[in-house]
Structure formats: C-alpha cells, structure tokens
Amino acid sequence: MGPLSGKRIVEIAGIGPGPFCAMLLADLGAEIVRVDRASAVPDIMPDSPNLDLLNRGRRSVGVNLKTPEGIETVLKLVQESDALIEGFRPGVAERLGIGPEECLARNPKLIYGRMTGWGQEGTYSSMAGHDINYIALSGVLGMIGREGGKPIPPVNLVGDFGGGGMLLALGICAALVETAKSEKGQIIDAAMTDGSALLSTMMHSFKAMGMWGDRGTNLLDTGAPFYDVFECADGEFISLGSIEPQFYSELLRITEIDQSENPKQMDRAGWAEMKSKIGDAIKGKTRSEWEELMEGTDVCFAPVLSMDEAYEHPHNKQRNTFIEIAGVMQPAPAPRFSRTPASVSSPPPHAGQHTEEVLAGLGLTKDEILMLREQNIIK
Numbered sequence: 001m002g003p004l005s006g007k008r009i010v011e012i013a014g015i016g017p018g019p020f021c022a023m024l025l026a027d028l029g030a031e032i033v034r035v036d037r038a039s040a041v042p043d044i045m046p047d048s049p050n051l052d053l054l055n056r057g058r059r060s061v062g063v064n065l066k067t068p069e070g071i072e073t074v075l076k077l078v079q080e081s082d083a084l085i086e087g088f089r090p091g092v093a094e095r096l097g098i099g100p101e102e103c104l105a106r107n108p109k110l111i112y113g114r115m116t117g118w119g120q121e122g123t124y125s126s127m128a129g130h131d132i133n134y135i136a137l138s139g140v141l142g143m144i145g146r147e148g149g150k151p152i153p154p155v156n157l158v159g160d161f162g163g164g165g166m167l168l169a170l171g172i173c174a175a176l177v178e179t180a181k182s183e184k185g186q187i188i189d190a191a192m193t194d195g196s197a198l199l200s201t202m203m204h205s206f207k208a209m210g211m212w213g214d215r216g217t218n219l220l221d222t223g224a225p226f227y228d229v230f231e232c233a234d235g236e237f238i239s240l241g242s243i244e245p246q247f248y249s250e251l252l253r254i255t256e257i258d259q260s261e262n263p264k265q266m267d268r269a270g271w272a273e274m275k276s277k278i279g280d281a282i283k284g285k286t287r288s289e290w291e292e293l294m295e296g297t298d299v300c301f302a303p304v305l306s307m308d309e310a311y312e313h314p315h316n317k318q319r320n321t322f323i324e325i326a327g328v329m330q331p332a333p334a335p336r337f338s339r340t341p342a343s344v345s346s347p348p349p350h351a352g353q354h355t356e357e358v359l360a361g362l363g364l365t366k367d368e369i370l371m372l373r374e375q376n377i378i379k
Helices: 018-026 068-079 094-097 100-106 132-137 159-182 192-199 201-208 244-256 268-283 285-294 307-312 314-317 353-360 366-374
Strands: 008-012 030-036 059-063 083-085 112-114 186-191 227-231 235-239 301-302 322-325 328-331
Touching: 008 018, 008 068, 008 353, 018 030, 018 083, 018 112, 018 159, 059 353, 068 100, 083 192, 083 227, 094 100, 100 328, 112 159, 132 186, 132 192, 159 186, 159 192, 227 268, 227 285, 235 285, 285 301, 307 314, 353 366
Parallel strands: 008 030, 008 083, 030 059, 083 112, 112 186
Antiparallel strands: 227 235, 235 301, 322 328
16 A cells, blocks of 8 residues: 555665665565575574564565576566665675676666665775764764764664665665656665765754854754753653754743843853753753653653653554554554555565565466475575
C-alpha cells in the first residue's frame, strides 16, 4: 500500500546506512530482495526472530558472490528490478562483476545506488572508516560538544543514517521519478561526508553571518542558557529550547527567575550567569515535577527519556511512534501518508531465508535451484 508499491530493489547486504536505506524504501512499499553472502546463511534456519531491525520488511537470498554462477544469479535479479543498493568500497563491486557497467548492461533503466563514507573518488576514497571519521572530515563533529571540551560523537545518527542512508533513499526516490520520464537509469554516489556536510547547511549560514563561533558557545550547541539539557533534583534530565522571546519569558516565569534583574536573553556576555541560574532552578525540582509545570506551556520543553520510557510516553503511544512486531519494539515507519500509508510488511529475515522462493519467482525450476544449491552457489 505504500507509495513505492510495485518498485523492486536489490540490496547487496552490508551494514549501517545501506540496510537503513533499504529499510526506509521497504517501509514505503518497495519490494526489497536482500542478497546475503552464502557464508552468512545458517545451516538450520532459526525459529527465533532476527533482531536486526534494519533488515525488516524484505526477503533474503543467500548467494556465493565468488562464483560466476552466483554473480549471474544477482544479475538476473537486477534484470527484474528498478534499483540496486550496494555499500562496498570503491571498485569492489566492479571486481565482483556486479558494478554499474554490468548491471546497467542488463537493465538500462536501473538506478544504481552506491553508499560509501568518503565517496567514489577523492584522497580518502580507498580508506576504511566509520561514521565518526566521515563527520569529522565534513566539519560536523567539530561543531558538537561543550565549550572548552572535546567533540562529542552524536552516536552514528548524522553520518550513517541522516547523511548516509536517508539521503541515498531520497536520491533513489528522485531518480525513480526521473527514470519514469527518461526511461534511462543512472548511478547515485552517496557519501556520508557529503551528506553530513549537507545536513549542516544552516550552521554554514550562521558562520557567514558572523553568528557561529567556537564549539559550545553558540545558539544551538549548548552555548545559550535557554537551549540545553538540565539536570533535575532526582538525577533525571529535561530539555529546554526557549529560543523565541515569548518562550524565554515563559521559561523565566515558570522557573521564578525575575527577568528584570538579569541580563537580556541575547546578551551573550550574560549567558554563563543565566545558565547557572536556570540550572540551579531546574535542580530544585524532580523531572516529574517539571513535567507537571511545563507540559502544555510554550516553554519548548520535553523530558529526556530512555528508550524504554519513550515506548511508554503518552504522546508516543497516541501516535504509535513505536510499534511491536514479532515481540520486538521498534520505531514505526515515517513519514505518514494520507492515502498510501507506509508499513512494515514483515520482521527481519534470517540470511538466506527466502532463497528458493525468490529464485522460483525469477523462473528457475526446482531442478535448477537444486543444482545451484548442490554446487554451493546458493544457500
């Protein structure tokens, strides 16, 4: 029922941003076939669910990519698909025989999505790396942290998922729209350095305007006293984002701080003083007490919740922000569509769980599938 219903996509198994991209597209209704390495397929398929939630909503085939017959199997999948996702280092897909040239020769309308950290070319392109490295090079990591402290990695959300998988998903969706007009495929080079840099565009605007300085001294990076996380009396935390003057006034009213006796909101020279006063006030009550005082107001407030607490918060429950599938709590698909709703079609498969089913769908006979299995080309 999703907006991508009817689109078929091949995912060459990888980690992190590639699977996240495929998950997003699957949630939106695309039919995804994940090609797992035959060596990753268990000898006996487990009865217990696969807990790797990034793999939800698709089928898996186990293929030996080190054999010509295995590569031919992947190319047969490509012939019947609208897009492919791969996350190898530059040149690896070409050496295997499933690079853009081979795939587009089989299917000229194919969208070939490439997910890397550094990109397909550049000084660092052949180096290993992870999210922390990619956002370091793009200048994003250097923005995040407290004044006078070292940069703080924001888990792997900015590079892997925001600047990587999500942007590749956007690129594939855009390319599918263009291909519907041109009937020509193309290659997408999605690099996490590029994507994380793009996510920081507003900060570059601030820098150009002279409004962005050293780490931890700015409006949105904990430099301001009205945009930060504060500890409560019980050791829990709340978040405040009282940027606009009317929201800041509401914050001071509820915390019982007299604005007339303190520095003005945008007086940066007084930010440290005000942060101390607001912090002291917040420390005087528990998180639940602040929830009672601030919920329903325009302070721009929310409690800082753990994952378990987020599952149970009334707002999230009312919106079904988290859903349970096969006994596992997880984020629901987003965004929401009025006519073609996104959904999770199935729990994550085990590697190779649907090998015979998918190959039969390509037109292979039982004998052909048996021969491939006996030759260790599929599993």
